[in-house]
Amino acid sequence: xxxxxxxxxxxxxxxxxxxxxxxxxxxxxxxxxxxxxxxxxxxxxxxxxxxxxxxxxxxxxxxxxxxxxxxxxxxxxxxxxxxxxxxxxxxxxxxxxxxxxxxxxxxxxxxxxxxxxxxxxxxxxxxxxxxxxxxxxxxxxxxxxxxxxxxxxxxxxxxxxxxxxxxxxxxxxxxxxxxxxxxxxxxxxxxxxxxxxxxxxxxxxxxxxxxxxxxxxxxxxxxxxxxxxxxxxxxxxxxxxxxxxxxxxxxxxxxxxxxxxxxxxxxxxxxxxxxxxxxxxxxxxxxxxxxxxxxxxxxxxxxxxxxxxxxxxxxxxxxxxxxxxxxxxxxxxxxxxxxxxxxxxxxxxxxxxxxxxxxxxxxxxxxxxxxxxxxxxxxxxxxxxxxxxxxxxxxxxxxxxxxxxxxxxxxxxxxxxxxxxxxxxxxxxxxxxxxxxxxxxxxxxxxxxxxxxxxxxxxxxxxxxxxxxxxxxxxxxxxxxxxxxxxxxxxxxxxxxxxxxxxxxx
Amino acid sequence: xxxxxxxxxxxxxxxxxxxxxxxxxxxxxxxxxxxxxxxxxxxxxxxxxxxxxxxxxxxxxxxxxxxxxxxxxxxxxxxxxxxxxxxxxxxxxxxxxxxxxxxxxxxxxxxxxxxxxxxxxxxxxxxxxxxxxxxxxxxxxxxxxxxxxxxxxxxxxxxxxxxxxxxxxxxxxxxxxxxxxxxxxxxxxxxxxxxxxxxxxxxxxxxxxxxxxxxxxxxxxxxxxxxxxxxxxxxxxxxxxxxxxxxxxxxxxxxxxxxxxxxxxxxxxxxxxxxxxxxxxxxxxxxxxxxxxxxxxxxxxxxxxxxxxxxxxxxxxxxxxxxxxxxxxx
Numbered sequence: 001x002x003x004x005x006x007x008x009x010x011x012x013x014x015x016x017x018x019x020x021x022x023x024x025x026x027x028x029x030x031x032x033x034x035x036x037x038x039x040x041x042x043x044x045x046x047x048x049x050x051x052x053x054x055x056x057x058x059x060x061x062x063x064x065x066x067x068x069x070x071x072x073x074x075x076x077x078x079x080x081x082x083x084x085x086x087x088x089x090x091x092x093x094x095x096x097x098x099x100x101x102x103x104x105x106x107x108x109x110x111x112x113x114x115x116x117x118x119x120x121x122x123x124x125x126x127x128x129x130x131x132x133x134x135x136x137x138x139x140x141x142x143x144x145x146x147x148x149x150x151x152x153x154x155x156x157x158x159x160x161x162x163x164x165x166x167x168x169x170x171x172x173x174x175x176x177x178x179x180x181x182x183x184x185x186x187x188x189x190x191x192x193x194x195x196x197x198x199x200x201x202x203x204x205x206x207x208x209x210x211x212x213x214x215x216x217x218x219x220x221x222x223x224x225x226x227x228x229x230x231x232x233x234x235x236x237x238x239x240x241x242x243x244x245x246x247x248x249x250x251x252x253x254x255x256x257x258x259x260x261x262x263x264x265x266x267x268x269x270x271x272x273x274x275x276x277x278x279x280x281x282x283x284x285x286x287x288x289x290x291x292x293x294x295x296x297x298x299x300x301x302x303x304x305x306x307x308x309x310x311x312x313x314x315x316x317x318x319x320x321x322x323x324x325x326x327x328x329x330x331x332x333x334x335x336x337x338x339x340x341x342x343x344x345x346x347x348x349x350x351x352x353x354x355x356x357x358x359x360x361x362x363x364x365x366x367x368x369x370x371x372x373x374x375x376x377x378x379x380x381x382x383x384x385x386x387x388x389x390x391x392x393x394x395x396x397x398x399x400x401x402x403x404x405x406x407x408x409x410x411x412x413x414x415x416x417x418x419x420x421x422x423x424x425x426x427x428x429x430x431x432x433x434x435x436x437x438x439x440x441x442x443x444x445x446x447x448x449x450x451x452x453x454x455x456x457x458x459x460x461x462x463x464x465x466x467x468x469x470x471x472x473x474x475x476x477x478x479x480x481x482x483x484x485x486x487x488x489x490x491x492x493x494x495x496x497x498x499x500x501x502x503x504x505x506x
Numbered sequence: 507x508x509x510x511x512x513x514x515x516x517x518x519x520x521x522x523x524x525x526x527x528x529x530x531x532x533x534x535x536x537x538x539x540x541x542x543x544x545x546x547x548x549x550x551x552x553x554x555x556x557x558x559x560x561x562x563x564x565x566x567x568x569x570x571x572x573x574x575x576x577x578x579x580x581x582x583x584x585x586x587x588x589x590x591x592x593x594x595x596x597x598x599x600x601x602x603x604x605x606x607x608x609x610x611x612x613x614x615x616x617x618x619x620x621x622x623x624x625x626x627x628x629x630x631x632x633x634x635x636x637x638x639x640x641x642x643x644x645x646x647x648x649x650x651x652x653x654x655x656x657x658x659x660x661x662x663x664x665x666x667x668x669x670x671x672x673x674x675x676x677x678x679x680x681x682x683x684x685x686x687x688x689x690x691x692x693x694x695x696x697x698x699x700x701x702x703x704x705x706x707x708x709x710x711x712x713x714x715x716x717x718x719x720x721x722x723x724x725x726x727x728x729x730x731x732x733x734x735x736x737x738x739x740x741x742x743x744x745x746x747x748x749x750x751x752x753x754x755x756x757x758x759x760x761x762x763x764x765x766x767x768x769x770x771x772x773x774x775x776x777x778x779x780x781x782x783x784x785x786x787x788x789x790x791x792x793x794x795x796x797x798x799x800x801x802x803x804x805x806x807x808x809x810x811x812x813x814x815x816x817x818x819x820x821x822x823x824x825x826x827x828x829x830x831x832x833x834x835x836x
Contacts, residue, residue, distance in 0.1 A: 056547075141706075142706060142709060142710040143710060144710070145707065145710065145711075145712030146696075146707070146712060186581075186615075186669060188668075188669035188670060188697040188698075188699065189669075189670055189697050190670050191613075191669050191670040191671035191672070191834065198617050200579055200580040200583045200584050200587055200616070200617075201579050201580070201584060203579060203580030203581065203583060203584075203615075204578065204579055204580060204581065207578075339546050340546065340547065341545075341546055341547070341549045341552075343699065343700045343702050343703055345702070345703065345706060346706050347702035347703070347705065347706055350725050350726075351702060351725060406576075407546065407576065407578065408576065408577060408578045408579065408584075409575055409576070409577050410577070410578075410579065410584070446699075449697070449698070449699075453696045453707075453713075456663065456694055456696055457663055457696075457712070457713065459660070
């Protein structure tokens with residue numbers, strides 16, 4: 001009951017005109033970003049972080065804006081999957097399988113509407129899950145001492161590649177780059193400077209917000225330049241929507257199952273939205289009676305969409321309660337929280353109850369906004385898809401630069417941003433994933449600190465790392481997370497590829 | 507009582523208006539002022555700038571705006587360097603500072619810079635240090651903790667929100683030193699990236715004791731999870747903290763206010779410096795500021811002008827000597 005009253009207080013925050021405005025803006029921008037092929041939710045949030053800074057928003061408004069962008073991007077990803085057979089982001093890949101065939105059959109509007117409803121159900125159920133699970137986990141988090149945290153960080157790194165990750169070696173390399181960057185600055189455990197070369201600006205290390213904006217947003221700009229970013233995507237016509245209540249009821253069980261599976265996949269570190277949508281789709285295919293999966297079955301659209309939106313909300317659980325992000329996007333959100341001087345973890349629910357519950361309530365509001373935006377107004381988004389990037393990208397760059405400068409008023413930060421942008425471009429060219437770099441930067445220092453604390457507490461006895469049931473459990477999952485992808489990964493990917501190819505034959 | 511206060515504040519604001527008029531010939535502040543907060547939005551320095559800026563405008567000291575500029579880096583070092591190199595003669599600039607600033611200056615963590623390069627204006631309150639333990643701890647008084655440290659300096663592990671050698675760490679060492687604990691470098695301190703992280707570890711029973719400021723612990727004090735053993739102030743704090751004994755009551759002469767205040771550029775005109783000192787003095791007595799202090803858990807602590815400059819000098823020297831004694835700096 002306590003949770004209910006806190007949530008009600010949250011709604012009091014979320015239903016102020018200001019919060020609603022930011023939820024709406026975030027939802028629109030997020031859907032747009034999600035719909036543009038190549039720009040995933042992590043990029044979307046990264047691009048808009050500077051906007052929050054340059055507008056000087058309060059922590060609550062910033063987070064409401066960015067979580068709405070996050071949710072919007074998960075909704076938007078499906079638009080280009082369905083209409084163009086190009087996933088807007090990785091989690092939306094499974095939506096292509098049945099969404100595009102539906103569009104080919106002239107049922108694009110239905111596919112879009114069904115997926116919007118499924119997305120809504122996915123987010124809605126997962127947000128309820130978040131409301132129930134987060135406070136419990138936050139209380140439980142008190143049992144995490146330094147050695148348990150160390151095991152948890154090890155787990156986060158072990159599962160970094162995720163089951164759908166391509167090249168474990170490159171993932172590790174990216175994480176190592178992140179860890180290396182993280183060593184710059186004053187080491188808080190000893191007060192010693194590392195790699196600062198007596199440059200004041202480096203004393204506090206490299207700001208991850210700058211790294212994030214550079215790696216994601218600026219490198220995106222470089223990619224657009226390379227593609228001679230003249231034209232927008234070609235216009236796609238949409239038929240008139242003919243959706244009966246019966247059609248919706250038909251996809252309801254699929255959406256519900258997808259939502260629950262997605263949520264669970266999201267809560268587990270490393271698994272993330274891609275896995276959420278993949279499991280939901282495969283399970284639906286197994287569970288459902290015959291059906292025409294791969295040929296435009298509406299349930300094949302509903303399940304993965306509910307799954308990936310469910311996973312998006314689920315990933316917020318470990319991020320808010322333990323300060324350990326479950327996905328790339330939540331890592332970006334975590335960086336944002338830290339630079340607003342808000343430390344995630346169990347204390348967040350005590351000290352910033354207004355903020356946490358306000359944001360959670362705003363997720364319900366944003367979700368409703370998204371549903372409204374995505375059914376009647378989907379035509380507008382489709383039109384927006386054809387805005388030539390030559391207008392879009394300069395705006396993105398401008399916002400990024402102004403935002404970064406307004407944080408620190410230091411020109412050096414702008415050079416750093418550009419430097420990270422160029423590096424990000426090169427990394428993407430050679431297929432080094434960017435998210436592990438950010439996670440390395442974020443989690444590396446925490447992990448180092450936990451290890452040192454554990455050893456100080458035990459007076460140098462290393463066995464402290466394995467002396468509680470909780471830490472042994474975490475180590476077990478970490479080892480599984482490291483080993484499983486090597487065994488299961490190829491099988492899963494082969495299956496994903498196979499189903500993708502069978503669609504092309506249609 | 508109430509009537510008295512409001513009459514007083516009326517008189518004061520009258521006096522304020524007069525002094526502004528009287529001061530006009532000596533130094534006239536520009537339409538707008540600037541306050542540098544040497545950290546990201548949301549922290550203590552940012553709060554100091556924003557709240558003082560607001561009161562300055564509300565009370566009519568500035569016709570325009572007092573803009574808060576966040577300048578992050580090196581724990582205030584970037585802002586300090588910026589002030590002495592680029593803004594050295596700026597009369598309309600104030601920079602937020604606290605004990606963290608003097609600690610870093612004392613330990614030479616702003617390379618090539620020292621406290622004499624700026625002018626210290628005054629403080630507007632302080633957050634007093636505390637030492638606390640979890641509710642299941644075997645310690646019920648500061649004396650017991652100190653006795654344990656005397657037997658074995660590494661027997662009690664402390665967690666705090668500042669880096670090793672920072673203010674939270676120093677508070678423990680200062681207290682232990684005053685109580686004649688020997689072998690101070692052996693005292694174990696776990697540095698966390700914020701007071702709240704450290705608190706969770708103490709409440710969760712993973713670390714023995716918490717060192718921090720009074721404003722950080724109210725939540726866990728109210729819930730009964732945390733037992734505050736001592737507050738490092740001269741006298742007991744006002745309610746709701748009046749039940750916490752001071753360290754002095756327990757026979758340990760340790761006082762650790764984390765003050766909040768300002769400095770101005772070293773070559774700002776002496777007229778403008780006088781104006782700022784006077785303004786901060788007046789601002790401190792306004793009802794508006796008192797409300798802000800109550801709301802944010804700031805305790806009374808006011809020094810300004812020459813007195814504050816001397817205080818900063820003494821504090822930097824004390825910290826320097828202590829840091830050398832325990833081998834933090836050479």
